[in-house]
Amino acid sequence: MQMSENEKFVPTIVAFCCNWCSYAGADLSGTNRLQYPANVKIIRVPCSCRVNPMFILRAFQRGADGVILCGCHPGDCHYTSGNFYARRRMTLLFSMLDYLGIERNRTRVEWVSAAEGAKFAATMNSFAEEITKLGPNRRLEDLRCKK
């Protein structure tokens, strides 16, 4: 979470993107100059199945307001089945977060192919808008991590 001068809430958003589809899709939205908010920061991972649920919790602990995971469309995974593993793991993680009282909309999984630059930008725009509406993540942020 960060507050700009006029105290307008600007959320911090972490996007995990798989190297083969979504990261390339993000590159394509750049090549096409499609705008999305600057507070979305992308972390490249080889496959969506590389994303440990711990990474997402870590992001929330360190002050992220929303975390989105993007992978290849089901059936199109470069590693054949990685995105299926990711989907199952995230289903479990999200229901746990739900149980802990974390708003369901703070986390999201989206499938974006290397050809879907427009979808990537649209997804990031709608996700950022949603997180802005939700306001800062206060429940999971560990203020001891902030110096």
Next chain:
Amino acid sequence: MQRIGVFVCHCGTNIAGTVDTKAVAEALGREQCVVFATDYTYMCSESGQNLIKDTIKNEKLTGVVVCSCSPRMHETTFRKAAASVGLNPYMVEIANIREQCSWIHKDKVEATEKAIILGRAAIAKVLLNTPLTAGESPVVKRALVIGGGIAGIQTALDIAEAGFEVDIVEKKPTIGGKMTQIDKTFPTLDCAACILTPKMVDCAQNEKIKIYSYSEVDSVSGFVGNFTVKIKRKARFVDETKCTGCGLCTEKCPMKNVPNEFNLGMDNRRAIYIPFAQAVPKVATIDPDHCNMLKNGKCGVCSKVCTAGAIDYKQTDTFVEEKYGAIVVATGFNPIDVSKYGEYAYDQSKDVITSLEFERLTNAAGPTSGTLLRPSDGKHPHTIVFVQCVGSRCTPERGKQYCSKICCMYTAKHAMLTREKYPDTEVYVFYIDVRTPGKNFDEFYRRAVEDYGVHYIKGAVGKVSPQADGTLDVQASDLIMNEQLHIKADLVVLAAAIEPDKSARPLATKLTASMDTNDFFTEAHPKLRPVESPTAGIFLSGVCQGPKDIPETVSQASACAAKVIGLLVKDKLTCNPCVAHSNEMMCNGCSQCANVCPYGAITYVEKEFRMPDRTTKVRRVASVNPAVCQGCGACTVTCPSGAMDLFGFSNNQIMAEVDAICK
């Protein structure tokens, strides 16, 4: 203490236009362990690379961060530059501040701020990088081609031409595939057998090519450059080495009523058969479902007449194991079953046939010796209706969504040939669109319409009703004239959609090659890598990748061969070093990682560990084969004890990036 150098690229104005690169370099220069930070117009240019190389030498850098375009673009460039001056190439990280920053933001303050954060994340990551060395694995200089149709034949011949050994595995008793059943080929109308059979003979005679006919791939293991394939050789009950192909047994066999699949069941063959005259290998095969000797132990005529003593009723399936460096998939296609479309009455009338059956009816080696006769009464048909797009371009519930690509052209060919041989025949073609892209294709179609007087009607056939007098009432709509038509037809020919062979799906699982929803194999890139599967070492040839006509199949087959040759000429392959590895001290051998590994890269070994009390203990621990591991990381998340990690994308590296971004 690590020494990190940061290089911020302007990319002309591409980055510098929206990101204050000087400010980024200054801000990142203040980061922990950063001893050098600068900005430059073009980092990827020779002078930019020299700047990086000189700084690595002068400042004794241990890690490099380049803030530039996407790593998909220039990661290799900068890694090579680092390697050339002795820095491990995997100590280079890229912060993507072009595609994922300058190009998508307009506000300079915002974009600069984001570029600094992305730079910080890259620095945090590079601090945890470890030098990696790419391993090497040897290449077995042999190729396997699965499927012996025109695609497989062409690929095999081209690979053999380059001097490599090729094995062809074909599930049917002969190679040749669908093209052997075709009469003439568009747009030149040369006879399919005349151009195909010499290639089949070339395959048989080429000493580099071995044909496993009547065989199937049973299992596949290994990885690019080093596959082990178990091939199942089905029992044909005839000794291939002894059979001379004289055909005497196929004349004397008393089981005369076996439907002949080569002529699509329109005539009969014997229980012992050679599919067609030019079969390769020309060896008889006994059909165990129909042979009296194999079923009841009574008969044995073929073994009595065989002068070569080739018949062996006791033969069983055998397995051979071979090693290959590359595998080519050329499994081809089949027309769909049209009986599910009840409105065309395919099941009710013998005179409603598919286009492939029509090919056999016009082929000199077919059931009618090439005279076009109605299957029901053997009379000459005077009115023929061709129906296009049967099952193609449909809704998913009804059929295939894709265009089968070949039907427009072969229907024009059928219509044209019918009018040429039998000018008294009226020929109608019902179409949705006529699609004829291809060299000399549209000219060919126009000849059918303009010179041969084929009636092309835009519209759909709604119903085919068999009449009492043996004719077929075809009810259709003419969309241009906006009227309903009834045509009294003698023969209706359905242009059935084509679909990948049923064996393709289980084969894809064995090869861990991906497929699309229609069961066509997926290519590594739809435009730039069309003949390779995303799975390294698996190549695609022909219709198994998508609908194609013969000219396209042959060009793809040759392209595929070129890619295979490019792999086989290498003595060693460099492996991706960003692979999983297990911490043996933490691993408890639970097998969960091996369960999720899509490549079978994880095995378990018994290892001896020294305990604190000086005793030794043997434990079962996971061991990753770095040549097989592709580095997806599925195992790293699955591991309950956290013993698995991935080089290049370790848990700590990703968490460091998360921390840097959320700071």
